[in-house]
Amino acid sequence: MREFSRSLPMSLLRAREAVMRQFRPSLRHHGLTEQQWRILRALTSVEAVEVTDLARLAFLLGPSLSRILRDLEARGLIERRSAEADLRRGVVSISPKGLKLIEAVAPTSEAIYAAITKRYGVRKLAELQAMLGALEESLAGLSGAEEE
Amino acid sequence: MREFSRSLPMSLLRAREAVMRQFRPSLRHHGLTEQQWRILRALTSVEAVEVTDLARLAFLLGPSLSRILRDLEARGLIERRSAEADLRRGVVSISPKGLKLIEAVAPTSEAIYAAITKRYGVRKLAELQAMLGALEESLAGLSGAEEE
DNA sequence: CCGATACGCTTAACATGTTAATCATCCCCG
DNA sequence: CGGGGATGATTAACATGTTAAGCGTATCGG
Numbered sequence: 001m002r003e004f005s006r007s008l009p010m011s012l013l014r015a016r017e018a019v020m021r022q023f024r025p026s027l028r029h030h031g032l033t034e035q036q037w038r039i040l041r042a043l044t045s046v047e048a049v050e051v052t053d054l055a056r057l058a059f060l061l062g063p064s065l066s067r068i069l070r071d072l073e074a075r076g077l078i079e080r081r082s083a084e085a086d087l088r089r090g091v092v093s094i095s096p097k098g099l100k101l102i103e104a105v106a107p108t109s110e111a112i113y114a115a116i117t118k119r120y121g122v123r124k125l126a127e128l129q130a131m132l133g134a135l136e137e138s139l140a141g142l143s144g145a146e147e148e
Numbered sequence: 149m150r151e152f153s154r155s156l157p158m159s160l161l162r163a164r165e166a167v168m169r170q171f172r173p174s175l176r177h178h179g180l181t182e183q184q185w186r187i188l189r190a191l192t193s194v195e196a197v198e199v200t201d202l203a204r205l206a207f208l209l210g211p212s213l214s215r216i217l218r219d220l221e222a223r224g225l226i227e228r229r230s231a232e233a234d235l236r237r238g239v240v241s242i243s244p245k246g247l248k249l250i251e252a253v254a255p256t257s258e259a260i261y262a263a264i265t266k267r268y269g270v271r272k273l274a275e276l277q278a279m280l281g282a283l284e285e286s287l288a289g290l291s292g293a294e295e296e
Numbered sequence: 297c298c299g300a301t302a303c304g305c306t307t308a309a310c311a312t313g314t315t316a317a318t319c320a321t322c323c324c325c326g
Numbered sequence: 327c328g329g330g331g332a333t334g335a336t337t338a339a340c341a342t343g344t345t346a347a348g349c350g351t352a353t354c355g356g
Contacts, residue, residue, distance in 0.1 A: 088352070
Protein backbone atom coordinates (compact mmCIF):
# COMPACT_ATOMS: atom_id res chain seq x y z
CA MET A 1 0.00 0.00 0.00
CA ARG A 2 1.07 3.57 -0.54
CA GLU A 3 3.40 5.07 2.01
CA PHE A 4 0.81 6.48 4.35
CA SER A 5 2.50 9.74 5.24
CA ARG A 6 2.82 10.65 1.58
CA SER A 7 -0.83 10.37 0.71
CA LEU A 8 -2.51 13.36 -0.84
CA PRO A 9 -4.89 13.98 2.04
CA MET A 10 -2.00 14.03 4.50
CA SER A 11 0.02 16.36 2.31
CA LEU A 12 -2.86 18.78 2.11
CA LEU A 13 -3.53 18.53 5.82
CA ARG A 14 0.05 19.21 6.80
CA ALA A 15 0.41 22.08 4.39
CA ARG A 16 -2.75 23.73 5.63
CA GLU A 17 -1.72 23.26 9.22
CA ALA A 18 1.68 24.80 8.51
CA VAL A 19 -0.08 27.84 7.12
CA MET A 20 -2.74 28.18 9.80
CA ARG A 21 -0.17 27.81 12.54
CA GLN A 22 1.07 31.22 11.46
CA PHE A 23 -2.30 32.91 11.79
CA ARG A 24 -3.86 31.33 14.84
CA PRO A 25 -1.91 33.17 17.55
CA SER A 26 -2.88 36.56 16.15
CA LEU A 27 -6.53 35.62 15.71
CA ARG A 28 -6.62 34.15 19.14
CA HIS A 29 -5.20 37.32 20.57
CA HIS A 30 -8.22 39.14 19.17
CA GLY A 31 -10.62 36.55 20.54
CA LEU A 32 -11.43 35.00 17.19
CA THR A 33 -11.23 31.46 15.94
CA GLU A 34 -10.28 30.66 12.42
CA GLN A 35 -13.89 30.06 11.42
CA GLN A 36 -15.23 33.18 13.09
CA TRP A 37 -12.61 35.12 11.19
CA ARG A 38 -13.63 33.46 7.92
CA ILE A 39 -17.22 34.54 8.46
CA LEU A 40 -16.44 38.14 9.36
CA ARG A 41 -13.97 38.29 6.53
CA ALA A 42 -16.56 37.02 4.05
CA LEU A 43 -19.08 39.55 5.32
CA THR A 44 -16.81 42.46 4.48
CA SER A 45 -17.06 41.66 0.79
CA VAL A 46 -20.84 42.06 0.65
CA GLU A 47 -23.47 44.37 2.02
CA ALA A 48 -25.55 41.47 3.31
CA VAL A 49 -25.95 37.79 2.48
CA GLU A 50 -28.36 34.98 3.15
CA VAL A 51 -27.18 32.29 5.53
CA THR A 52 -26.97 29.64 2.86
CA ASP A 53 -24.81 31.81 0.65
CA LEU A 54 -22.62 32.72 3.59
CA ALA A 55 -22.05 29.04 4.27
CA ARG A 56 -20.80 28.62 0.75
CA LEU A 57 -18.61 31.72 0.94
CA ALA A 58 -16.98 30.78 4.23
CA PHE A 59 -16.93 27.09 3.32
CA LEU A 60 -18.73 26.00 6.47
CA LEU A 61 -21.49 23.49 6.98
CA GLY A 62 -24.88 24.73 8.06
CA PRO A 63 -24.75 23.53 11.64
CA SER A 64 -21.34 25.06 12.27
CA LEU A 65 -22.46 28.32 10.76
CA SER A 66 -25.62 28.42 12.87
CA ARG A 67 -23.66 28.05 16.07
CA ILE A 68 -21.07 30.62 15.15
CA LEU A 69 -23.64 33.17 13.97
CA ARG A 70 -25.45 32.82 17.28
CA ASP A 71 -22.22 33.60 19.08
CA LEU A 72 -21.15 36.45 16.80
CA GLU A 73 -24.58 38.03 17.10
CA ALA A 74 -24.45 37.78 20.89
CA ARG A 75 -21.10 39.55 20.77
CA GLY A 76 -22.54 42.28 18.57
CA LEU A 77 -20.19 41.59 15.70
CA ILE A 78 -22.92 40.87 13.17
CA GLU A 79 -26.57 41.76 12.58
CA ARG A 80 -29.38 39.51 11.41
CA ARG A 81 -32.84 39.90 9.98
CA SER A 82 -35.26 37.86 7.96
CA ALA A 83 -35.77 38.21 4.24
CA GLU A 84 -39.03 40.05 3.65
CA ALA A 85 -40.10 37.92 0.76
CA ASP A 86 -39.32 34.62 2.51
CA LEU A 87 -39.31 34.39 6.28
CA ARG A 88 -37.35 31.16 6.17
CA ARG A 89 -34.28 32.92 4.93
CA GLY A 90 -31.96 34.76 7.27
CA VAL A 91 -29.93 37.73 6.11
CA VAL A 92 -26.65 38.52 7.81
CA SER A 93 -24.41 41.56 7.71
CA ILE A 94 -21.38 42.72 9.61
CA SER A 95 -21.88 45.36 12.30
CA PRO A 96 -19.77 48.49 12.84
CA LYS A 97 -18.21 46.75 15.82
CA GLY A 98 -17.41 43.77 13.64
CA LEU A 99 -15.86 45.99 11.00
CA LYS A 100 -13.74 47.63 13.66
CA LEU A 101 -12.49 44.25 14.80
CA ILE A 102 -11.65 43.25 11.24
CA GLU A 103 -9.68 46.41 10.80
CA ALA A 104 -7.76 45.70 13.97
CA VAL A 105 -6.81 42.19 12.88
CA ALA A 106 -6.21 42.79 9.20
CA PRO A 107 -2.78 44.43 9.39
CA THR A 108 -1.26 41.49 11.24
CA SER A 109 -2.92 38.99 8.94
CA GLU A 110 -1.71 40.83 5.89
CA ALA A 111 1.80 40.94 7.28
CA ILE A 112 1.78 37.21 7.93
CA TYR A 113 0.41 36.52 4.48
CA ALA A 114 3.08 38.71 2.97
CA ALA A 115 5.78 36.88 4.89
CA ILE A 116 4.49 33.54 3.66
CA THR A 117 4.30 34.80 0.11
CA LYS A 118 7.82 36.12 0.26
CA ARG A 119 9.22 32.90 1.67
CA TYR A 120 7.50 30.66 -0.80
CA GLY A 121 7.63 32.94 -3.79
CA VAL A 122 4.84 34.90 -5.43
CA ARG A 123 4.98 32.96 -8.64
CA LYS A 124 5.15 29.60 -6.92
CA LEU A 125 2.24 30.49 -4.68
CA ALA A 126 0.08 31.42 -7.65
CA GLU A 127 1.01 28.17 -9.34
CA LEU A 128 0.16 26.17 -6.24
CA GLN A 129 -3.24 27.78 -5.97
CA ALA A 130 -3.90 27.10 -9.63
CA MET A 131 -3.04 23.44 -9.12
CA LEU A 132 -5.27 23.22 -6.06
CA GLY A 133 -8.11 24.73 -8.03
CA ALA A 134 -7.56 22.24 -10.81
CA LEU A 135 -7.63 19.41 -8.28
CA GLU A 136 -10.99 20.60 -7.02
CA GLU A 137 -12.36 20.67 -10.53
CA SER A 138 -10.97 17.26 -11.32
CA LEU A 139 -12.87 15.80 -8.43
CA ALA A 140 -16.09 17.73 -8.88
CA GLY A 141 -17.60 14.97 -10.96
CA LEU A 142 -16.49 12.05 -8.82
CA SER A 143 -18.59 13.18 -5.87
CA GLY A 144 -20.83 10.14 -5.96
CA ALA A 145 -18.16 7.75 -4.72
CA GLU A 146 -20.40 5.33 -2.91
CA GLU A 147 -19.67 1.76 -1.99
CA GLU A 148 -17.80 -1.35 -2.89
CA MET B 149 -7.69 43.28 1.12
CA ARG B 150 -7.09 40.09 -0.75
CA GLU B 151 -10.10 38.40 -2.27
CA PHE B 152 -11.10 36.22 0.65
CA SER B 153 -12.10 33.11 -1.23
CA ARG B 154 -8.75 32.99 -2.99
CA SER B 155 -6.61 32.95 0.10
CA LEU B 156 -4.14 30.14 0.51
CA PRO B 157 -5.80 28.63 3.58
CA MET B 158 -9.13 28.50 1.78
CA SER B 159 -7.58 26.93 -1.31
CA LEU B 160 -5.98 24.24 0.80
CA LEU B 161 -9.16 23.65 2.76
CA ARG B 162 -11.32 23.29 -0.32
CA ALA B 163 -8.86 21.02 -2.05
CA ARG B 164 -8.58 18.75 0.95
CA GLU B 165 -12.32 18.63 1.35
CA ALA B 166 -12.75 17.76 -2.33
CA VAL B 167 -10.39 14.82 -1.80
CA MET B 168 -11.81 13.60 1.49
CA ARG B 169 -15.33 13.77 0.18
CA GLN B 170 -14.35 10.84 -2.01
CA PHE B 171 -13.16 8.69 0.86
CA ARG B 172 -15.57 9.41 3.67
CA PRO B 173 -18.54 7.35 2.46
CA SER B 174 -16.44 4.21 2.19
CA LEU B 175 -14.78 4.71 5.56
CA ARG B 176 -18.11 5.45 7.12
CA HIS B 177 -19.52 2.27 5.69
CA HIS B 178 -16.85 0.39 7.61
CA GLY B 179 -17.55 2.30 10.80
CA LEU B 180 -14.39 4.37 10.68
CA THR B 181 -13.79 8.07 10.78
CA GLU B 182 -11.03 9.66 8.83
CA GLN B 183 -8.82 9.97 11.90
CA GLN B 184 -9.42 6.42 13.09
CA TRP B 185 -8.42 5.25 9.65
CA ARG B 186 -5.27 7.37 9.77
CA ILE B 187 -4.26 5.74 13.02
CA LEU B 188 -4.90 2.17 11.92
CA ARG B 189 -3.22 2.91 8.63
CA ALA B 190 -0.15 4.27 10.37
CA LEU B 191 -0.02 1.24 12.64
CA THR B 192 0.28 -1.12 9.69
CA SER B 193 3.66 0.32 8.81
CA VAL B 194 5.26 -0.54 12.12
CA GLU B 195 5.31 -3.41 14.57
CA ALA B 196 4.53 -1.10 17.48
CA VAL B 197 4.95 2.59 18.28
CA GLU B 198 4.88 4.85 21.26
CA VAL B 199 1.90 7.15 21.54
CA THR B 200 3.92 10.29 20.93
CA ASP B 201 5.40 8.90 17.75
CA LEU B 202 2.00 7.74 16.60
CA ALA B 203 0.67 11.26 17.06
CA ARG B 204 3.38 12.52 14.76
CA LEU B 205 2.78 9.76 12.21
CA ALA B 206 -0.98 10.26 12.07
CA PHE B 207 -0.64 14.02 12.44
CA LEU B 208 -2.99 14.22 15.40
CA LEU B 209 -2.75 16.20 18.60
CA GLY B 210 -2.29 14.31 21.83
CA PRO B 211 -5.79 14.80 23.21
CA SER B 212 -7.45 13.65 20.00
CA LEU B 213 -5.21 10.63 19.85
CA SER B 214 -5.93 9.71 23.47
CA ARG B 215 -9.66 9.70 22.87
CA ILE B 216 -9.45 7.73 19.67
CA LEU B 217 -7.06 5.14 21.10
CA ARG B 218 -9.45 4.59 23.99
CA ASP B 219 -12.22 3.90 21.50
CA LEU B 220 -10.15 1.74 19.17
CA GLU B 221 -8.94 -0.33 22.09
CA ALA B 222 -12.48 -0.81 23.37
CA ARG B 223 -13.40 -2.06 19.90
CA GLY B 224 -10.48 -4.46 19.90
CA LEU B 225 -8.83 -2.92 16.88
CA ILE B 226 -5.58 -2.08 18.65
CA GLU B 227 -3.54 -3.32 21.60
CA ARG B 228 -1.71 -1.29 24.21
CA ARG B 229 0.95 -1.84 26.80
CA SER B 230 3.45 0.23 28.71
CA ALA B 231 7.10 0.51 27.82
CA GLU B 232 9.09 -1.59 30.24
CA ALA B 233 11.86 0.92 30.66
CA ASP B 234 9.53 3.87 31.17
CA LEU B 235 6.04 3.38 32.52
CA ARG B 236 4.95 6.79 31.31
CA ARG B 237 5.21 5.73 27.70
CA GLY B 238 2.44 3.81 26.04
CA VAL B 239 3.12 1.40 23.22
CA VAL B 240 0.44 0.74 20.64
CA SER B 241 0.08 -1.89 17.96
CA ILE B 242 -2.66 -2.99 15.61
CA SER B 243 -4.58 -6.15 16.49
CA PRO B 244 -5.46 -9.01 14.14
CA LYS B 245 -9.00 -7.69 14.09
CA GLY B 246 -7.69 -4.27 13.18
CA LEU B 247 -5.58 -5.70 10.40
CA LYS B 248 -8.57 -7.51 9.07
CA LEU B 249 -10.54 -4.29 8.98
CA ILE B 250 -7.75 -2.50 7.19
CA GLU B 251 -7.66 -5.23 4.58
CA ALA B 252 -11.38 -4.89 4.08
CA VAL B 253 -11.22 -1.15 3.52
CA ALA B 254 -7.99 -0.93 1.59
CA PRO B 255 -9.24 -2.10 -1.83
CA THR B 256 -11.89 0.59 -2.01
CA SER B 257 -9.51 3.25 -0.77
CA GLU B 258 -6.91 2.24 -3.31
CA ALA B 259 -9.50 2.34 -6.07
CA ILE B 260 -10.58 5.82 -5.07
CA TYR B 261 -7.00 6.99 -4.89
CA ALA B 262 -6.33 5.52 -8.30
CA ALA B 263 -9.35 7.29 -9.73
CA ILE B 264 -8.19 10.60 -8.32
CA THR B 265 -4.69 10.06 -9.64
CA LYS B 266 -5.99 9.23 -13.07
CA ARG B 267 -8.24 12.24 -13.23
CA TYR B 268 -5.64 14.68 -12.06
CA GLY B 269 -2.64 13.09 -13.67
CA VAL B 270 0.18 11.13 -12.08
CA ARG B 271 2.81 13.68 -12.94
CA LYS B 272 0.72 16.62 -11.84
CA LEU B 273 -0.11 14.91 -8.57
CA ALA B 274 3.54 14.32 -7.81
CA GLU B 275 4.30 17.92 -8.61
CA LEU B 276 1.52 19.14 -6.35
CA GLN B 277 2.78 17.05 -3.47
CA ALA B 278 6.28 18.37 -3.99
CA MET B 279 5.00 21.92 -3.87
CA LEU B 280 3.01 21.23 -0.73
CA GLY B 281 6.09 19.77 0.89
CA ALA B 282 8.10 22.82 -0.10
CA LEU B 283 5.43 25.05 1.41
CA GLU B 284 5.70 23.20 4.69
CA GLU B 285 9.44 23.63 4.72
CA SER B 286 9.18 27.29 3.85
CA LEU B 287 7.05 27.88 6.88
CA ALA B 288 8.94 25.66 9.29
CA GLY B 289 11.07 28.55 10.48
CA LEU B 290 8.29 31.10 10.79
CA SER B 291 6.54 29.12 13.51
CA GLY B 292 7.05 31.79 16.10
CA ALA B 293 4.57 34.21 14.57
CA GLU B 294 3.40 35.86 17.74
CA GLU B 295 1.78 39.24 17.96
CA GLU B 296 1.23 42.51 16.26
C1' DC C 297 -58.48 27.38 1.04
C1' DC C 298 -56.17 23.05 2.41
C1' DG C 299 -53.03 19.65 2.79
C1' DA C 300 -48.84 17.38 1.11
C1' DT C 301 -44.31 18.35 -0.06
C1' DA C 302 -40.19 20.92 -0.40
C1' DC C 303 -37.11 24.23 1.44
C1' DG C 304 -34.12 27.10 4.87
C1' DC C 305 -32.37 27.00 8.98
C1' DT C 306 -31.61 25.23 13.55
C1' DT C 307 -30.96 21.70 17.01
C1' DA C 308 -29.23 17.21 18.43
C1' DA C 309 -25.69 13.87 18.99
C1' DC C 310 -21.34 12.30 18.56
C1' DA C 311 -16.28 12.80 17.03
C1' DT C 312 -12.36 15.73 16.56
C1' DG C 313 -9.45 20.25 16.99
C1' DT C 314 -7.29 23.20 20.27
C1' DT C 315 -5.34 24.92 24.46
C1' DA C 316 -4.74 24.49 29.40
C1' DA C 317 -4.52 21.78 33.42
C1' DT C 318 -3.69 17.47 35.70
C1' DC C 319 -1.48 13.06 36.89
C1' DA C 320 1.99 9.76 37.04
C1' DT C 321 6.58 8.59 36.29
C1' DC C 322 11.35 9.78 35.60
C1' DC C 323 15.62 12.02 36.26
C1' DC C 324 18.94 14.82 38.28
C1' DC C 325 21.16 16.89 41.90
C1' DG C 326 22.05 17.75 46.58
C1' DC D 327 17.60 8.55 48.82
C1' DG D 328 14.59 12.26 48.24
C1' DG D 329 12.64 16.19 46.70
C1' DG D 330 12.00 19.43 42.64
C1' DG D 331 11.65 20.01 38.01
C1' DA D 332 11.02 17.69 33.43
C1' DT D 333 8.48 14.55 30.59
C1' DG D 334 4.58 11.39 28.57
C1' DA D 335 0.01 10.88 28.57
C1' DT D 336 -4.62 11.87 29.82
C1' DT D 337 -8.47 14.76 31.19
C1' DA D 338 -11.05 19.13 30.97
C1' DA D 339 -13.38 22.70 28.57
C1' DC D 340 -14.85 24.88 24.74
C1' DA D 341 -15.32 25.31 19.48
C1' DT D 342 -16.02 23.06 15.17
C1' DG D 343 -16.91 18.97 11.75
C1' DT D 344 -20.34 15.78 10.39
C1' DT D 345 -24.71 13.51 9.77
C1' DA D 346 -29.52 13.09 11.06
C1' DA D 347 -33.68 14.94 12.86
C1' DG D 348 -36.76 18.75 13.83
C1' DC D 349 -39.33 23.17 13.13
C1' DG D 350 -41.34 26.82 10.72
C1' DT D 351 -42.40 28.77 6.27
C1' DA D 352 -43.36 28.39 1.12
C1' DT D 353 -45.29 26.47 -2.66
C1' DC D 354 -48.16 23.88 -5.46
C1' DG D 355 -52.10 21.13 -6.75
C1' DG D 356 -56.77 19.98 -5.93
